[in-house]
Amino acid sequence: MHVNYWREVHTTSLGRIGLGLIILMAATAALAPLLTTCQPSAYTGAPFAAPSAQHWLGTNDVGQDIWTHLLYGARTSLAVGSGVALLSLCLSVLAGCSSALLGGLYDRLLMRLVDALIIIPPVIVAILAAAYLRPNTILLVFLLSAFSWPGGARVIRAQTLSLKERMPVYAARTFGASRRRLLFSHIIPDLGPLLIALMIQDARRAVFMEAGLSFLGVCDPTIVSWGKMMQHALKFVYMDVWRWWLLPTGFALSLTIMGFTFTGFALESALNPRLRKEVSHAGN
């Protein structure tokens, strides 16, 4: 576990492209107010105006600036992606590590719960939840996290079972280290790269699902979202507007998902000895 993962990722082509795309999208989201003079909700032009110096990507059906929506849509996607990634990871670590360390009936029951949750489609649950609760970004993060953690919990449990039999952990246990100390001082630090890979995977799924649910209309209507932009744009595919409305939005979503996927590939190459071509050690 002493491989230099950062170097492994950023020295590979895929890793560089992936990280570059993620950084680009994060910068776009963070700097959105500086990159446009319009407000997303403002009706700033005539409906379906073609791209111009004033409206770089033209305007939508109600005269709102599409470029502004594209920028602010990145905020929603990344906020949901990172929110789900963090919350889901916390739940996965809690469930996976505790299951591996405690074992017994608790382990068996928790894993059956994981089995049950994995087969429930989160999209259906989100649609049902929207009927009773007011859909908003925070609710969406909680819902997606609730159905994203089981997969990660399984992987973490398996890795924890392996780690706890390794010499440093075994030694710490013989010296009387508590489970909490074993977990926080020995196991979680060694799980680090795996946790990052899981976070990237969860973020990628969350970005995609947020767009999908917004596309279906299950979202906070006041939030700008790429999925919602595509839903609106598809209603006008019989006009030329799709070129500057649907395509850029589709590209932005694709590039974001590609960013996460490529980074994930690069990280997995580093994590998996069978995929790694040469090793860069931390001290190199």
Next chain:
Amino acid sequence: MRTLFSKPSTPIGLFAISLLALALLVLAATGCNTAKKGDRPAGLQDPIYTIADPAGDWGFPSPFAHYSRGPGYVRMSFIFDTLIWKDNQGYIPALAKSWEFLKDENAYLFLLQDQATWHDGHPFTAKDVVFSMDYMKAHSYEWVNLGVVKKAEAVDDFTVKLYLNRPYAPFLEHIAGTAPILPEHIWKDIQEPRQFLQKEALIGTGPFKLKDYSKEQGTYLYEAYSQYYQGTPKISRLKFVKVRNEMAAAALRQKQVNVAQVPPEIAGELKKEGLRKLTGRHDWVAKLMINHQKAPLDSVEFRQALAYAIDRRALVATCQRGHGLEGSPGLVPPDNSWFNARAAAAYPYDCVKAAEILAGLGYEKKDGCFKKDGQTLELELLISGGGTGVSGFPGEREGEMVKEMLETAGIKINLRSLEAKILDNLVNEWKFDLALSGHGGMGGDPETLNKVISGKAFISARFNRSDELNLLLEQQMKETDQDRRREFVNRIQEVYAREMPCLPLYYPTWDYLSDDRVSLYFTPQGIGSGVPQPLNKMSFLN
């Protein structure tokens, strides 16, 4: 180590796959708009007349199983005839050759067709009419209220008399011209008509027989009934297929469909390409539903403030891109013969006036929001996020704009986007503050006003707290003198505008484009009791 991602081949290969995916996305999108005039006509020799519909399924087309909205009735009307019908000129004979109102007896006398037969060959007689009236009184049919019919009596095999228990002005339109006549020999033993979904349930006297119905695909295939008493239909097969509005233009250009409702932006272009454009009257209304049973919306003044705070003209100009008419506070559309211009003049957009009314109700404006007793004035607005397939149905765009207008006036609005049927359910159960919805039928007889003001359906305002309005609604139903009735209807619109139980926002323009193989037309006052579609079965007869 468990594999999280599938094994990449090479970085270059992966990047190439990603680029390919993007290219496919581009191709898919460009494919949306590639249909041009002159492309190969897919169905040139096909004798089937195909009608595009954005929603597809409108239920099993028997009288009791079709969906209660207009398109469901239209599908049923091809199979089942009524006593009288309407074409583009007005009332015409259907199963009744002629009819007469017997004022002394408060009854209608109908002379029936003696050549009409059911689709299974049985002759049609007056007994079927009597049975249909009795059956629909025992098993309510949503489209017809037969409470006004005291008795149906067969004078002889082809004469029937319907006695009314009170004067009822819209009898011809809402009963004789809407109630489907059922075959007694099929329906007499059916106790649960809504569960009767066998092929026998589709035996009628209409010009078409149903050959195939797919709920999943949303398709209906009809076959002409060669023994039809008004002559064999000129179209041998008729088909309804599901085509989304945005794809309708491409389907028309590729000759996959003969008629379709198309978005107004492209209707002119299609007309130039040789298709016939049919623009209907504005019989569909988009409304702001108001829960007038709960505070603060139970206050007339508060509802009036809402009406002042919403710029209906801007909604049409921006969200409908000018393709529609501004909502009249009196509910009746401006292009309707019963329209009252005085009622329509109420509530011009006036934020200041709205603020004054709210201040008069004890609200204080602080930080841009009205407050009372320390609580911010806050309402929830339900909208249908995914759309309904109805062109012009108010959704997110309208919701965002109404929210902005009301917040400008100082009323905080929380938007909640829901699936259309869930929204209808919440409205039906009064679990809402404000909601965007809509319905058709505004071109029908003014009885529609009773249905959508005090009726029990979820599309109705379900408002009966004004004794004056209740009385006027009752009087206009009884009044058979047209001029007197017009006075009542005018007054209803004014009182409705004053009480404002539900705010009409706009009436969208609906354009249909047809290849003119059949001369379609919009029926005056709508098909049956007001369906605003140009799909009158009479268009398909020689």
